[in-house]
Amino acid sequence: APGPGRPALPPRAGCIMILHGRLKNWYVKESPMKRLRLTSAALALALFAACAPSSPEEYSATLLAMDTAMTLTAYGGQGEAALADAQDLILDLEGLLSTTDQNSELYALNQGEAVALSSSTREVLEEALALCQDTGGALDITIYPVVRAWGFTTGQYQVPDDDALSALLERVDYAQVQLTGDTLTLPEGVQIDLGAVAKGYTGDRLMELFRQAGAASAYVNLGGNVQVLGSSPDGDPWRIGIRDPEGEDYAAVVEVTDQAVVTSGAYERYFEQDGVRYGHIIDPSTGYPADSGLASVTIVSPSGTLADALSTALFVMGPDRAAEYWRGRDDFDFILIGKDGSITISEGIEDSFSFSGEQGSVAFEVVRR
Numbered sequence: 042a043p044g045p046g047r048p049a050l051p052p053r054a055g056c057i058m059i060l061h062g063r064l065k066n067w068y069v070k071e072s073p074m075k076r077l078r079l080t081s082a083a084l085a086l087a088l089f090a091a092c093a094p095s096s097p098e099e100y101s102a103t104l105l106a107m108d109t110a111m112t113l114t115a116y117g118g119q120g121e122a123a124l125a126d127a128q129d130l131i132l133d134l135e136g137l138l139s140t141t142d143q144n145s146e147l148y149a150l151n152q153g154e155a156v157a158l159s160s161s162t163r164e165v166l167e168e169a170l171a172l173c174q175d176t177g178g179a180l181d182i183t184i185y186p187v188v189r190a191w192g193f194t195t196g197q198y199q200v201p202d203d204d205a206l207s208a209l210l211e212r213v214d215y216a217q218v219q220l221t222g223d224t225l226t227l228p229e230g231v232q233i234d235l236g237a238v239a240k241g242y243t244g245d246r247l248m249e250l251f252r253q254a255g256a257a258s259a260y261v262n263l264g265g266n267v268q269v270l271g272s273s274p275d276g277d278p279w280r281i282g283i284r285d286p287e288g289e290d291y292a293a294v295v296e297v298t299d300q301a302v303v304t305s306g307a308y309e310r311y312f313e314q315d316g317v318r319y320g321h322i323i324d325p326s327t328g329y330p331a332d333s334g335l336a337s338v339t340i341v342s343p344s345g346t347l348a349d350a351l352s353t354a355l356f357v358m359g360p361d362r363a364a365e366y367w368r369g370r371d372d373f374d375f376i377l378i379g380k381d382g383s384i385t386i387s388e389g390i391e392d393s394f395s396f397s398g399e400q401g402s403v404a405f406e407v408v409r410r
């Protein structure tokens with residue numbers, strides 16, 4: 042109780058606000074008993090945090106942008122102003138990087154116009170092109186003509202015929218993109234799609250913005266791209282749920298601090314024809330939806346751009362090539378969920394990873410260097 046020399050408790054509303062923020066991230070899916078225990082622990086912790094004099098204020102916003110629902114939450118600092126700036130930043134980046142917005146920089150580039158690139162567009166293109174090369178073209182931002190032929194940009198889905206695909210594939214080659222200074226040149230017919238990397242880049246920019254605004258911690262969910270600043274307000278790592286590709290629930294939880302957690306899969310954007318499911322991630326070597334035995338790929342990395350690019354690229358590579366690729370870098374970890382429900386993770390997240398289900402009921406493997 043408050044007494045001489047002890048701070049008075051803040052108003053009750055403060056407690057509820059932080060409690061709300063804390064529980065939103067409590068994506069735990071384990072045994073009901075454990076869940077109860079964890080939830081009570083979270084409750085106790087949140088109440089404790091909420092009643093401590095230094096507990097930071099929570100600021101939250103949701104918006105629709107880049108064709109997805111986005112949630113932004115920041116704690117402390119100039120949170121309210123930062124959230125307003127964050128929304129402006131997202132809309133600005135969408136205005137530059139959208140393939141369909143006729144006023145965007147990318148649209149002009151794809152029309153073959155000479156464009157003096159903004160620093161944001163140049164930065165995301167530089168990072169994306171480097172990753173196209175590093176992944177040996179598993180990521181290829183010039184895939185756009187093929188993505189369009191399948192109807193993934195319009196929703197008018199169709200299976201293109203092989204001749205049409207072969208002709209389009211001749212235009213798919215990131216090495217044909219010449220980026221010199223702030224000038225980008227696309228050969229006739231070559232078109233760029235940043236759908237596989239732009240949300241990740243947006244996450245990086247948001248973290249930078251929140252950090253500069255003095256936020257103690259923050260998290261954003263950009264339609265499956267989660268990225269966090271610092272740890273959660275109570276000092277614990279953020280607990281991020283990984284969607285079960287076959288259901289509505291969470292298949293696994295990973296605990297992170299200052300990281301992006303980005304998932305790609307074919308379970309949200311796809312269509313079915315004659316009993317075959319066609320997903321939106323294309324294997325640039327065939328022009329067909331990637332069919333590497335994976336249901337989803339999650340990448341954990343300090344870089345949102347890298348995590349987004351590699352979630353797409355490793356989905357194309359499949360489990361064996363993905364593990365080999367991981368061994369050649371030291372800036373990310375992965376969680377692969379197979380179509381058969383099996384789970385494969387890289388060793389860097391072994392201690393911060395847990396999955397639902399009985400022990401032994403799911404094939405589980407840790408890949409090591």
Ligand code: FAD
Pocket residue numbers: 107108134135138139140141179180181182184188193194234235236237238239240264265304305306310321322323324325349352353357
């Ligand atoms: P990811 O795996 O990260 O990316 C998959 C997407 O990347 C595919 O949809 C395809 O576009 C592209 N792709 C497929 N294969 C490859 C490959 N091998 N290499 C490189 N890229 C590949 N959607 C709409 O329907 N309408 C919109 O107006 C719209 N506006 C957008 C504006 C912006 C700035 C951004 C970033 C996205 C927008 N989107 C829009 C969504 C976009 O079309 C993709 O569906 C979305 O970005 C896919 O993200 P993901 O995380 O689901 O998948």
Ligand code: MG
Pocket residue numbers: 236237238305348349350351352353
């Ligand atoms: Mg991606």
